Amino acid sequence: MISIQIELDDHTAIQFQEDLLEKIHETGAKGVVIDLSTVDIIDSYIAKILGDVVKMSDLLGAKVVLTGIRPAVAIILTDLGIRLNNISTALDLEKGLAKLKQDLGG
């Protein structure tokens, strides 16, 4: 299982996406927790990248849980009309890990 906390900005977002997929591939991780508690805005560009990360990780056999989404960020995603429909989320890192364990069946 990989757990990462990220400072997502425009320059690092694509790099983050590539690095994470590499890491999943190398380690054969079955689950990834991405903690967004330090991210203060998510615009449509970053939202797209995050959504893609979840889909691509899925292709590599790893399940992603997003944790620590700030209230302001949740409000903005709603204003932008962006739904995290098929994306698993949890309040904090601890709950995210618990959710992953449960989803991965043990």
Added chain:
Amino acid sequence: MIMETRSSVPINNEWDIVQARQLGRQISREMGFGHVDQARITTAISELARNIYLYANNGEITIEPIVNLGKKGLKITSRDKGPGIKDIRLVMQDGYTTSGGLGAGLPGVKRLMDIFKIDSTLEKGTNIVAIKWLR
């Protein structure tokens, strides 16, 4: 201290998008916007600046505190001399994109802000004004 003058950020590359966003965050904080509205303003600037960069290559974001009938607000203007927009009704629809994006930017900015006006002429460019009132 409230900056009464308007500030402009030329948008020529991705770093300028971050620059415009940071300035918007700073000015909205100084004006006393709550932190959710600060985030709304910052996100709106990010969307408009990225659209300039993506579709017009360059342009300018202007951020300006305004007062109207005793009501304070922050006015964001996005200007470019890019290709312009043919069908404004179409680009204001959620999910419409010509770049493989989410198509969430423009309709999103309209919802994030209180006033939203878009004015565009083909081959001349695009002007967008968005205002958030201080509550």
